[in-house]
Amino acid sequence: MSRRLPFLLDASPGAPFPDPNLALREPDGLLAVGGDLSSQRLLNAYRAGVFPWYSDGQPLLWWSPDPRTVFRTNGVHLSARFRRQLRGSDWILRADTAFARVMMACANAPRPGQDATWITAQMLDAYVALHRQGHAHSLEVWDAGTLVGGIYGVAIGQMFFGESMFSAASGGSKAALAGLAHVLGSWGWPLIDAQVDNDHLGRMGAEQWPRAEFLALVAGQVQLEGTAEAWTRRVGDIPAALLGAA
Template structure:
């Protein structure tokens, strides 16, 4: 059995997370900005399917990516040098998260990005914590990703692609932006072979939490990201 949280309850210690399924910690509470920011600062994230209660997770090990360690293939590097696309930051967050929720994925049925989750992350975007990186071709949004930034820590949430390499282009620009702004780590949550091929590596929960505590403690003013601003956030 896992603990059930009311809205005023704190999260249980991370050592209480179940080994199987990996990292399931507790259920309940809410998706308020205060609760979500507290969760991310503790190395916890929500993940649940429609019809389920809110489930909170802290897997061990954790998949992570240093922004400067992103592996870019030669073909993607050539594509990044072309002028057939445009990358924007925070220009259409609502449609990015909607596309992440609705664009079909190989091997997946349905989505965990429910309308309730979309509303919660839109609130974080309005507060300057949630961000989108978007790939545009001929004025159309064709790929992108979104995540949460706290201090110098970035928590990747989801990405989508409607054109070849569109999500990888967004990821490459995100890594470049985070490197320029001294971010230390991207949280990729769960381990996959695809993430490993991009340079992500597993980290023990203990080491991950130590990094999160250091990076989120840095004072950074939340706000919208700009493509041309390499000194913020």
């Protein structure tokens, strides 16, 4: 008889996660419940290919879906029309200059079919703590000092686990994702985790990988040399027009 309930996590933040291959098929990828959002547990989760996703009023839920939605850093697709728009744009991309603002904007962005955000106050506090430790990063799109788009996620070794993105101006999230892929690709990082599929990601080149294939790549990438520090200086100022010319 197959298991019908997710695992209950150990109270210790350092306790290992269950094998993601034991996650439920319905709902797809639900692996465990409970625990906390301490930095140690979050980093352990991402290393194992697991992420938290829940709403206010729910217990803390941990997921590892199959298949897994990913972007190759050389595979983000921008339409010819949007590339032309970027070539005439004055937007500038920067990293880690407004992490909390990006998270809040993602939390407040309307999502079709969703009445409430999963980026709770508890999640905000947890990821801001990761950011201060140099593990969580944002890539922001600026228009003359106004934040018009952004994406954030967690980096371990040479693997980036994307969490959410937003647009405050048309194309802001697309520019943020393309900018992140441009930066990571220039560093030799092969993949961006996008967790679960939707039509928007699919149009931008997202791929569906079997969980086993995704976990095998993650296991190697998180062991590679990385640095826990802000990316602001390393990324610098990137003209969005550069993405339109790529």
